[in-house]
Amino acid sequence: xxxxxxxxxxxxxxxxxxxxxxxxxxxxxxxxxxxxxxxxxxxxxxxxxxxxxxxxxxxxxxxxxxxxxxxxxxxxxxxxxxxxxxxxxxxxxxxxxxxxxxxxxxxxxxxxxxxxxxxxxxxxxxxxxxxxxxxxxxxxxxxxxxxxxxxxxxxxxxxxxxxxxxxxxxxxxxxxxxxxxxxxxxxxxxxxxxxxxxxxxxxxxxxxxxxxxxxxxxxxxxxxxxxxxxxxxxxxxxxxxxxxxxxxxxxxxxxxxxxxxxxxxxxxxxxxxxxxxxxxxxxxxxxxxxxxxxxxxxxxxxxxxxxxxxxx
Amino acid sequence: xxxxxxxxxxxxxxxxxxxxxxxxxxxxxxxxxxxxxxxxxxxxxxxxxxxxxxxxxxxxxxxxxxxxxxxxxxxxxxxxxxxxxxxxxxxxxxxxxxxxxxxxxxxxxxxxxxxxxxxxxxxxxxxxxxxxxxxxxxxxxxxxxxxxxxxxxxxxxxxxxxxxxxxxxxxxxxxxxxxxxxxxxxxxxxxxxxxxxxxxxxxxxxxxxxxxxxxxxxxxxxxxxxxxxxxxxxxxxxxxxxxxxxxxxxxxxxxx
Numbered sequence: 001x002x003x004x005x006x007x008x009x010x011x012x013x014x015x016x017x018x019x020x021x022x023x024x025x026x027x028x029x030x031x032x033x034x035x036x037x038x039x040x041x042x043x044x045x046x047x048x049x050x051x052x053x054x055x056x057x058x059x060x061x062x063x064x065x066x067x068x069x070x071x072x073x074x075x076x077x078x079x080x081x082x083x084x085x086x087x088x089x090x091x092x093x094x095x096x097x098x099x100x101x102x103x104x105x106x107x108x109x110x111x112x113x114x115x116x117x118x119x120x121x122x123x124x125x126x127x128x129x130x131x132x133x134x135x136x137x138x139x140x141x142x143x144x145x146x147x148x149x150x151x152x153x154x155x156x157x158x159x160x161x162x163x164x165x166x167x168x169x170x171x172x173x174x175x176x177x178x179x180x181x182x183x184x185x186x187x188x189x190x191x192x193x194x195x196x197x198x199x200x201x202x203x204x205x206x207x208x209x210x211x212x213x214x215x216x217x218x219x220x221x222x223x224x225x226x227x228x229x230x231x232x233x234x235x236x237x238x239x240x241x242x243x244x245x246x247x248x249x250x251x252x253x254x255x256x257x258x259x260x261x262x263x264x265x266x267x268x269x270x271x272x273x274x275x276x277x278x279x280x281x282x283x284x285x286x287x288x289x290x291x292x293x294x295x296x297x298x299x300x301x302x303x304x305x306x307x308x309x310x311x312x
Numbered sequence: 313x314x315x316x317x318x319x320x321x322x323x324x325x326x327x328x329x330x331x332x333x334x335x336x337x338x339x340x341x342x343x344x345x346x347x348x349x350x351x352x353x354x355x356x357x358x359x360x361x362x363x364x365x366x367x368x369x370x371x372x373x374x375x376x377x378x379x380x381x382x383x384x385x386x387x388x389x390x391x392x393x394x395x396x397x398x399x400x401x402x403x404x405x406x407x408x409x410x411x412x413x414x415x416x417x418x419x420x421x422x423x424x425x426x427x428x429x430x431x432x433x434x435x436x437x438x439x440x441x442x443x444x445x446x447x448x449x450x451x452x453x454x455x456x457x458x459x460x461x462x463x464x465x466x467x468x469x470x471x472x473x474x475x476x477x478x479x480x481x482x483x484x485x486x487x488x489x490x491x492x493x494x495x496x497x498x499x500x501x502x503x504x505x506x507x508x509x510x511x512x513x514x515x516x517x518x519x520x521x522x523x524x525x526x527x528x529x530x531x532x533x534x535x536x537x538x539x540x541x542x543x544x545x546x547x548x549x550x551x552x553x554x555x556x557x558x559x560x561x562x563x564x565x566x567x568x
Binding site for chain 1: 315317350353358359360361362388404454528529530531532533534536537538539540541542543549550556
């Protein structure tokens with residue numbers, strides 16, 4: 001066990017870094033830039049039952065220290081992913097977190113049943129927080145009862161641990177987290193994007209064809225930190241933290257808030273090498289604060305240390 | 313695939329809000345295919361997060377110098393326009409697939425049609441076509457005389473027809489208004505510009521062979537984020553990614 005390794009249900013990771021769903025395709029594009037086996041894991045782009053084309057373009061717009069996207073869950077469908085995309089990741093021998101989406105409960109259940117049966121999939125991430133599709137997605141993630149019901153049903157068919165990806169677009173994220181915990185979730189991923197909008201001041205019209213989109217990037221990091229901090233103290237589930245992480249310092253901040261692993265999203269677009277660069281820097285930062293194993297960082301913001309940090 | 317730090321050797325306004333930036337560094341030696349682009353980091357901090365896809369206008373392989381032309385329109389490109397000589401620019405690339413030069417034989421003609429900030433890649437393309445013995449004609453469309461750029465440089469390569477929307481330079485109208493007489497000897501068409509222009513060019517070309525280079529807002533620039541897709545009826549997937557499958561497509565391949 002190395003000092004960077006972390007262990008979460010279904011995910012034994014040699015370091016806590018994995019790309020976030022939707023920001024890394026199915027991995028093959030980034031495999032042209034670096035050896036993916038350096039990563040702690042990979043979250044693949046959301047799978048739906050049938051292939052989806054997604055939303056009209058423009059699908060992205062830059063905002064201050066962030067970006068809006070409204071891709072619309074474009075993907076080739078679960079069968080195609082199982083046959084063509086997942087096998088390409090096998091040689092890297094790292095845990096794969098498969099993101100699952102759907103328009104109906106039945107679709108979520110069927111996609112989970114198929115994808116969780118793959119020996120290449122280590123865990124599934126239930127996407128009940130996509131803000132960019134008309135049906136499904138965030139509809140399941142903004143009502144406690146529907147989130148819990150869906151979690152329960154997906155758990156019944158899943159052969160792998162289930163992480164529920166929470167939306168920040170709710171009035172009380174702690175209650176949402178508690179609801180899916182009670183329904184049997186094995187872990188949480190948080191946060192998905194915040195719903196936002198950008199207009200062209202000349203025309204008055206939205207930049208995105210979908211009009212609204214999901215805000216990501218450094219702008220949302222404080223929101224993610226706060227939500228992880230609140231939720232991690234109220235549930236006993238491990239959390240994969242995400243939202244605006246772009247540096248190794250951000251990773252340790254997010255783990256201090258309560259995350260056990262950290263996903264990097266938008267930063268991959270800014271710098272394709274960001275994940276391996278973060279991983280390389282983490283040991284130096286741990287040395288700087290006198291921490292041996294990175295797993296000790298989780299929940300440091302509220303957890304009492306056995307020995308005060310200052311005397312280490 | 314590579315990330316490079318290139319040094320600015322010049323960055324000057326050559327027409328209204330149009331800047332010519334010359335960059336030098338070892339990465340330039342890879343930029344051999346006209347039609348490819350660089351994904352350029354524009355800001356100093358995270359306020360302008362996303363890279364800007366800028367097409368390569370010219371490359372001097374001996375001097376290891378690449379030329380980019382861009383319009384300083386939003387915050388990001390305005391920041392880029394304020395960078396000084398000697399500053400470093402972080403670029404990914406060259407990305408995407410360039411124009412297919414093999415389609416046009418030595419004794420054939422090529423008609424290169426560009427609109428606005430779509431004009432730049434036609435320069436590098438025109439130079440390469442000419443050096444392989446192809447007779448090159450350009451139709452370049454601008455809003456007005458104040459917006460036009462590089463016209464004399466294009467004239468050094470081949471016949472150059474300029475159109476402006478307000479008629480202040482060349483013919484009044486759009487690039488498509490100038491196409492008709494150029495189609496008689498059935499040239500291979502290469503065109504870059506906004507989607508509406510490309511659609512009009514494709515319609516006017518009436519089945520001639522040609523290539524179109526598409527513009528779109530991009531995220532990653534390498535095919536992972538699915539921001540810059542375009543529908544197609546010729547591939548099973550039903551779409552292409554402009555950044556990694558394109559930005560150049562055969563005429564008729566994508567639904568404009």
